[in-house]
Amino acid sequence: xxxxxxxxxxxxxxxxxxxxxxxxxxxxxxxxxxxxxxxxxxxxxxxxxxxxxxxxxxxxxxxxxxxxxxxxxxxxxxxxxxxxxxxxxxxxxxxxxxxxxxxxxxxxxxxxxxxxxxxxxxxxxxxxxxxxxxxxxxxxxxxxxxxxxxxxxxxxxxxxxxxxxxxxxxxxxxxxxxxxxxxxxxxxxxxxxxxxxxxxxxxxxxxxxxxxxxxxxxxxxxxxxxxxxxxxxxxxxxxxxxxxxxxxxxxxxxxxxxxxxxxxxxxxxxxxxxxxxxxxxxxxxxxxxxxxxxxxxxxxxxxxxxxxxxxxxxxxxxxxxxxxxxxxxxxxxxxxxxxxxxxxxxxxxxxxxxxxxxxxxxxxxxxxx
Numbered sequence: 001x002x003x004x005x006x007x008x009x010x011x012x013x014x015x016x017x018x019x020x021x022x023x024x025x026x027x028x029x030x031x032x033x034x035x036x037x038x039x040x041x042x043x044x045x046x047x048x049x050x051x052x053x054x055x056x057x058x059x060x061x062x063x064x065x066x067x068x069x070x071x072x073x074x075x076x077x078x079x080x081x082x083x084x085x086x087x088x089x090x091x092x093x094x095x096x097x098x099x100x101x102x103x104x105x106x107x108x109x110x111x112x113x114x115x116x117x118x119x120x121x122x123x124x125x126x127x128x129x130x131x132x133x134x135x136x137x138x139x140x141x142x143x144x145x146x147x148x149x150x151x152x153x154x155x156x157x158x159x160x161x162x163x164x165x166x167x168x169x170x171x172x173x174x175x176x177x178x179x180x181x182x183x184x185x186x187x188x189x190x191x192x193x194x195x196x197x198x199x200x201x202x203x204x205x206x207x208x209x210x211x212x213x214x215x216x217x218x219x220x221x222x223x224x225x226x227x228x229x230x231x232x233x234x235x236x237x238x239x240x241x242x243x244x245x246x247x248x249x250x251x252x253x254x255x256x257x258x259x260x261x262x263x264x265x266x267x268x269x270x271x272x273x274x275x276x277x278x279x280x281x282x283x284x285x286x287x288x289x290x291x292x293x294x295x296x297x298x299x300x301x302x303x304x305x306x307x308x309x310x311x312x313x314x315x316x317x318x319x320x321x322x323x324x325x326x327x328x329x330x331x332x333x334x335x336x337x338x339x340x341x342x343x344x345x346x347x348x349x350x351x352x353x354x355x356x357x358x359x360x361x362x363x364x365x366x367x368x369x
Contacts, residue, residue, distance in 0.1 A: 055266035101219035136184035146177035264332035281355035
């Protein structure tokens with residue numbers, strides 16, 4: 001009976017060696033293709049992209065601060081609540097400020113009454129002047145008549161035609177008429193002087209009126225400032241007070257993050273600035289949104305590095321010096337209403353140095369839609 005011969009070691013290793021070569025060859029081809037694709041992508045695209053991961057979404061957050069001292073009466077909003085421009089955020093107890101406004105208004109009303117009384121006195125004084133002027137005219141006419149009669153009586157007496165008694169009567173009548181005329185003239189002078197005094201009093205009182213008007217305006221402004229409103233549409237955050245708490249002037253009560261106007265503050269190395277200029281296209285990759293990419297535009301480049309604006313600027317004039325690559329803030333504008341985008345998120349920014357402002361404007365317009 002014939003038995004099958006067992007395969008030799010060389011015969012069993014041959015198929016394995018062939019499969020291994022195929023696998024290694026496939027891997028080599030894949031590596032070459034991947035390397036070629038990567039190289040081509042870098043040559044056609046990557047070498048023109050300036051990238052940094054030192055970038056964060058920013059917003060012009062408004063800090064709502066107290067403009068006067070008082071106790072918090074009500075906080076009608078909650079943390080992270082959306083508000084519209086003009087919505088009430090905090091109500092400060094206004095009882096004292098209402099009293100101050102009422103007092104200022106009462107002082108102004110009292111002064112207006114004083115002015116009205118002075119005006120009435122001026123009108124009465126002018127009427128008195130008119131009356132006295134009429135009396136002066138009558139006294140002047142009586143004086144002229146008495147003067148003529150006295151002269152006639154004197155002539156008649158000189159010619160011995162009339163008696164001395166007639167001349168005495170004429171002289172007395174002339175003296176009376178002269179006295180009446182002088183009294184009327186003095187009355188006119190007094191009435192006009194009274195008008196001048198009243199006008200001076202009115203001018204002084206009227207000057208005080210401006211002060212009282214300012215007091216009313218200030219009291220009204222203080223009362224208005226007891227209500228703190230949202231400066232724009234946005235979301236309330238960081239509410240730092242409770243109802244009943246005493247707040248002082250300038251105390252930060254809450255913050256409002258705007259719905260619109262988010263931007264990216266990207267800190268590029270100083271060695272990367274040569275290829276960055278306002279108007280270029282930028283791609284913003286947001287980690288919190290699963291790496292979603294948003295088209296943006298370079299708005300501006302800071303005139304100084306970030307270290308210049310720090311509270312303690314670096315002083316390299318003393319001690320050992322170690323050169324550190326500085327970073328310069330670059331502002332990237334984003335399209336409005338990107339869902340899920342929030343201030344403070346970290347992002348990765350790529351600036352395409354090949355783009356122009358015209359290209360960027362078209363891209364942003366499409367992104368906004």
